Amino acid sequence: MAEHPLHKYLRMEVMPHVFCPGCGAGIVANCFLRAVYELGYEDLSKFAFCSGIGCAAWIPSPFFKADSLHIMHGRSIPAAMGIKLMKPELKVVVFGGDGDIAGIGGNHLLHAARRNLEILVIMVNNMVYGMTGGQVAPTTPFGAYTTTTPYGNIEYPIKAAEVVATAGASYVARWTVYHTRRLINSIKKALNTEGFSFIEVVSTCFTSYGRRMGFKSPAEMIVWLKENSIPISEYKKNPEKYAGKIPVGEIECTPREGYVKRVWKMIHELSAKSS
Amino acid sequence: MDKRLLIGKHFWLGDVACAEGAIAAGCNFFAGYPITPASEIAERMAKRLPEVGGVFVQMEDELASISAVIGASWAGAKAMTATSGPGFSLMQEGIGYAYMTETPCVIVNVMRVGPSTGQATKGAQGDVMQARWGTHGDHMGVTLCPNSAQEMFDYTIKAFNIAEMLRIPVILLSDGVIGHIMEPVTVPDRVEIVERKKPSQGDTMFFGLEDVAPMPEFGEGFNVLVTGSTHNERGIRHTTDPEVHRRMINAIVRKVLKRRDEVTFVEKYRFGEGVDVAFISYGCTSRAVYEAVRILEGKGVDVSFLRLITMWPFPDELTRELGECAKVIIVPEMNLGQVSNEVKKYVCPSKVYGLHRIGGGEIPRPGEIAKFALEVLKSG
Known part of the structure; x- marks a missing residue:
């Protein structure tokens, strides 16, 4: 039997994976590795991965055959910054959930975008704290029932991708795990865009969210994502009409010089001056 | 190397002597957040590190500072941060991560009056136990307490050398008085520098070995898995097996106690x-x-x-x-x-x-x- 073309990127000795049936993490992992494959990388030696705590953080660690730093909850972005500053030649990619990236680590997200730090952050937004049993997250829709909003969520969800775009990122997009082909193309583009790249992938957590929201199966959730998403260009025409829909597409794409490049430019200028 | 070692006699602030000690020891990455009475360390590093080819970065908070230091260390850097009580409290989770993942780094705490904001501009010695037990779980580290500007220089160098030798976070526990004292400091014409043990090609075990394990660097092709969860010698998570946990924690405690004589200064x-x-x-x-x-x-x-x-x-x-x-x-x-x-x-x-x-x-x-x-x- 021929080997699957993506197996070369995976640590097969740690399989089977640990994600629940119906979890979107596998789709995100698949799309990422397909993007890498289509870009022509033979292995992941030009990459470094960084992730915090939560289900999505387990996508690279331990499943990717690569260097990966599985750090504290919320701190994947500053750790990735440390790696990128010392090894600018590596493609540094952060995987994390919505709680990890936009909740506890939200401040780092904002500042990485502001600096236009040359890393790619893939935020797998399953709208809930899945690993801890389905508590309300900063991304949970208004009114949703979770284990810590037994009477319905009375907070509004953060529009993470729009916030990151406003904060100064070079590349920002939002997709769902239904939009696999578009997500692959988006990851390819993000990996080759200078500056901070952020892709929000709205995902499915059937175990801790979907079944409590009345979905009968994970597949039904994916159909719901398809039917409830709308191209961002369409959404912008009438946001009120499309309230509650998921705007998908590219939100920002303006490659600009990033932070790490500026740091090293300064260092090289100083050393040239002194020698 | 010349610019790293400002050979001769100086009249330096304790904090400045600390920064110069770090640079003399080969520090090439500093991430920090302003806080009295440690800010002068960051200020000195901001000026000096780029001159010697190192990276200085002011982060958005202390959580980010310690995390960037850990990331940089795995990318091969000799990395350091400096803070005071409130920031030291914020860094505790990261310090625990550094123990667990055997990440060499130096954390300077210029102690001030606490708890909480306390008396920000006044020196104190209230973080002795926090330096030992501030992070959760069992661990063993090294904490050094300088008492002069000269020792801020000398023991920052030692802190780096111990961190590299033992693959641990080393805490330089200074205080607001010593951080802000101005005294003569002599920089010798050479200092002893210790480098971390590197793996050989084909090595796969980077954690919890009988002796200090070799430490690969990201980008070298070792496919190293670094995790703060309980892991085996290869970095694979074992989050329920009590035997793996006992074995790994015993290893990270034992490696320090084995070299206790080498890290005891009085x-x-x-x-x-x-x-x-x-x-x-x-x-x-x-x-x-x-x-x-x-x-x-x-x-x-x-x-x-x-x-x-x-x-x-x-x-x-x-x-x-x-x-x-x-x-x-x-x-x-x-x-x-x-x-x-x-x-x-x-x-x-x-x-x-x-x-x-x-x-x-x-x-x-x-x-x-x-x-x-x-x-x-x-x-x-």
Whole structure:
């Protein structure tokens, strides 16, 4: 039997994976590795991965055959910054959930975008704290029932991708795990865009969210994502009409010089001056 | 290398001497967040590090600072951060991560009056126990307490060397007085520098070995898995197996205790002689004890003195020896008894008297210390 073309990127000795049936993490992992494959990388030696705590953080660690730093909850972005500053030649990619990236680590997200730090952050937004049993997250829709909003969520969800775009990122997009082909193309583009790249992938957590929201199966959730998403260009025409829909597409794409490049430019200028 | 080592005599702030010590030790990454009385370390690093090809970055908070330091260390850097009490508290989770993942780095804590915001501009010694037990879970590290600008330079170099040798976070526990003191500092024409052990091609075990494990660098092709979850020698998570956890934690504690002698630094005065009074002190307070010793000797009292430069692992054997030779032991410190209570674990508790002073950055004065000693002797 021929080997699957993506197996070369995976640590097969740690399989089977640990994600629940119906979890979107596998789709995100698949799309990422397909993007890498289509870009022509033979292995992941030009990459470094960084992730915090939560289900999505387990996508690279331990499943990717690569260097990966599985750090504290919320701190994947500053750790990735440390790696990128010392090894600018590596493609540094952060995987994390919505709680990890936009909740506890939200401040780092904002500042990485502001600096236009040359890393790619893939935020797998399953709208809930899945690993801890389905508590309300900063991304949970208004009114949703979770284990810590037994009477319905009375907070509004953060529009993470729009916030990151406003904060100064070079590349920002939002997709769902239904939009696999578009997500692959988006990851390819993000990996080759200078500056901070952020892709929000709205995902499915059937175990801790979907079944409590009345979905009968994970597949039904994916159909719901398809039917409830709308191209961002369409959404912008009438946001009120499309309230509650998921705007998908590219939100920002303006490659600009990033932070790490500026740091090293300064260092090289100083050393040239002194020698 | 020249620009890294500013050979000669300088008149430096303690914080500046610390920054220069780091640069002399080969530090090439600093991430920090402003905080009194440690900001001058960051300011000096911001100017000096780029000159020597290193990276300085001011982060959005202390959580980010320690995380960037850890990331940089795995990318091969000799990395450091500097902070004070509130920031040190914020860094504790990251320090625990560094113990668990055996990440070499240096954390400077220039102690100020706490808890909480306390008295931000005033020096104190209230973080001794936080330096040991601030992070959750079992671990073993090294904490050093300089007491002069010269020692800020010297022991920052040692901190880096120990961090690299043992693959641990090393804490340089200074205080607001020593951080802000201005004193002559001599930079020698060469300093001893220790480099971390690197793996050989084909190595796959990077954690929890019998001796300090070799540490690969990201981008070298080792496909290293670094995780703060309990992991085996290859970095694979084992989050339920008690045997793996015991084995790994024993390893990270044992590697430090095995080299305890190499990381224990003290200053001894008339150590081991039969005396009336023995002092144990550290940091800025120890400066007053030197003078108190002279006052007491002028009054015919036999005195010995053990100054702790290494605070953790606590120099327990030396403390025990000192206790056996003295009628009483006095521990002057700027907290409510963090070290005097530790001393009581190793010598007869009724012999130990703490002279505790908190608030306002006040150091117990030599005359007060001498008077306290005489009173203790009289009542004892």
